[in-house]
Amino acid sequence: MAKRKTISIKDVARESGASLTTVSLVLNDRDHRISPATRERVLKAVDRLGYRPNRLAQGLQSQKSGLIAILVPQLRHAFADAYFGELISAIHDHASEVGYKILLEVARPEFIKSNQHQELFDRHFVDGILCCGVTNKDVYLKEFAGAGRAVVVVNNYLPSFKLNHVCCDYKAAGRMAGEYLLDLGHRRMGLIHGAQEVQTSLDLQHGFEEALRDAGVKLPASLVEDGLYTEEGGEAAAKRMMKRNPGVTAILAGNDKMAIGAITGLKDAGFRVPEDVSVVGCDDMHQAGYCDPPLTTVHTPIYELGKRACERLMDLIKGRVDIVEEIHPVNMTIRKSASPPKPA
Amino acid sequence: MAKRKTISIKDVARESGASLTTVSLVLNDRDHRISPATRERVLKAVDRLGYRPNRLAQGLQSQKSGLIAILVPQLRHAFADAYFGELISAIHDHASEVGYKILLEVARPEFIKSNQHQELFDRHFVDGILCCGVTNKDVYLKEFAGAGRAVVVVNNYLPSFKLNHVCCDYKAAGRMAGEYLLDLGHRRMGLIHGAQEVQTSLDLQHGFEEALRDAGVKLPASLVEDGLYTEEGGEAAAKRMMKRNPGVTAILAGNDKMAIGAITGLKDAGFRVPEDVSVVGCDDMHQAGYCDPPLTTVHTPIYELGKRACERLMDLIKGRVDIVEEIHPVNMTIRKSASPPKPA
DNA sequence: CTGAAAGCGCTAACAC
DNA sequence: GTGTTAGCGCTTTCAG
Secondary structure: OOOOOOOHHHHHHHHHHHOHHHHHHHHHOOOOOOOHHHHHHHHHHHHHHHOOHHHHHHHHHOOOOOEEEEEEEOOOOOOOHHHHHHHHHHHHHHHHHOOOEEEEEEEEEHHOOHHHHHHHHHOOOEEEEEOOOOOOOOOHHHOOOOOOOEEEEEOOOOOOOOOEEEOHHHHHHHHHHHHHHHHHOOOEEEEEOOOOOHHHHHHHHHHHHHHHHHOOOOOOOHHHEEOOOOOOHHHHHHHHHHHHOOOEEEEEEHHHHHHHHHHHHHHOOOOOOOOOOOOEEEOOOOHHHHHHOOOOEEEEEHHHHHHHHHHHHHHOOOOOOOOEEEEEEEEEEEEOOOOOOOOO | OOOOOOOOOOHHHHHHOOHHHHHHHHHOOOOOOOOOOHHHHHHHHHHHHHOOOHHHHHHHHHOOEEEEEEEEEEOOOOOOHHHHHHHHHHHHHHHHOOEEEEEEEEHHHHHHOOOOHHHHHHOOOOOOOEEEEEOOHHHHHHHOOOOOOOOEEOOOOOOOOOOEEEEEEEHHHHHHHHHHHHHHOOOOEEEOOOOOOOOHHHHHHHHHHHHHHHOOOOOOOEEEOOOOOHHHHHHHHHHHHHHHHHOOOEEOOOHHHHHHHHHHHHOOOOOOOOOOOOOEEEEOOOHHHHHOOOOEEEEOOHHHHHHHHHHHHHHHOOOOOOOOEEEOOOEEEEEOOOOOOOOO
């Protein structure tokens, strides 16, 4: 590979007949005492030479990397997922707007065990970290709590210790879905949640239970299934639930993937959706409009949330704020997977 | 934010009573003349202090960033896509195995226009680039051709100039799907391709045409539609096609998303899949097993491909090879969306 | 076996 | 207005 010699500020200085300092000052627009003539000469040389500042050198000097990391959990194939994709998209869009680049990291057990999440800071890899897909089991996050590091948890939060976060209101989401189904006339409803160790999943459940309770309807343990946040999990959960409770007329799933899986499972077990069983999802991913029937779901503004999280992270990095705690409202997207229960 | 002072090799030297050089030598295992005793002392100090080498300084010295960039095209939300997600996943997994981190970049027009793809190298942001979702229109890639830069095009290639690439055999894919449908007894088939400016899309079409031609079957222009690689596009394309050619009994789509969209469109237009119209996709994404009916599709080993592309990029970076040209075989995954045509 | 010193490319006090 | 110089943290000759 033909090594192209890297041209430095020194070359520009020589070429323009100015000194290193002058060149640096011009380049950074730092000092307005520079004469227009010199300025011009330097800029010309920069152009002629095609000079580009070396960011490793800049970073060494400024103690800033210009990078932020997105930490995602280890899933089947971590990035082949619409939810995380949407989040990453949003973060990338905003970060590049403000001149930051993004590093992708998967929080595998070895990654955490070998303390690489800390090393991202210690070794000056990144200036900040955005944590996605966090669970209550991620105790390593505690090391970030109040440690003066620019870290923001995206669309979740930890109940046991304070961490910067930007999150949707999942309790409201559960409540909203519950009220919607109650309004349709449902009385026997089930829940497929994502995971007991995810706070937002618990919040959704609590909101749902609250809405039902307010209407005098119970949600017994036998009507709560674990769907693992996956299509397969949702499918299996729906089948288990209908087997134990054939009288169920509506199901709320903790995300759209499980809702879609549940629809598959219901159909497979001979139920029509929504005629026999209504299904409501949560997320409103792109996919939700393209299943059969199109999914009625709670819309969580994921893209917007990712953007906000990134903005707040920048605030932390620049020292403009010290803590971040934001909760965003949600709303229902009505499509066709939920309808009134059929008359008994 | 409580600024934690960054501890350097100098601190380790002081703490261990050794010199900078010695510490560096120990750390890099570079020189085996170091006495075990000193070695021990240094390592202890490193531990005690929690010293972590600053990679900006290391990079400045070595002229290596330890990062590679993944360049993806600007889609609706670039990363909320199963295909790219799978690729990114694979690349991340392999890169972190060999100690590299990955940077995510979206090739928006402004990004290219302002030459940021070049700057990634010039400014020492990255040591190499993996280009995904490339089209024949991406002429800027020409600047990478033979320029001695570590760049690999992933799952595509450019017909007009030589670029390092690792790609699936899409011509074989088209041929395979064609032969499968012919074997089932289909004679009137349509194609929904992704985009005319994507070489692999053209290859798929050519392979498909070839298979049909060999069997004496034609693929007239009226049976070729553009599906834009999206669900919506596939849905619209299927509807257009059936309107113009009600006699079509099978459709090949250039990816699974369009195939799934096509199924939606066909159902919507009153056709049963596969009883009235068979649909075959291409990719074999996770999603493919979860639509109704489960999708028969050409399996392209995307994950494996991403891994290979990453390996080859490392070879280029280390100077172990000069050019990369790999084509990977594909095979059919039979599910339920294709069956023999119904008797006329 | 170990240390002093130069240098990677850049920024910023501090002179002049 | 502009240049000299020190230093960011590390690696690596080259002496000892």
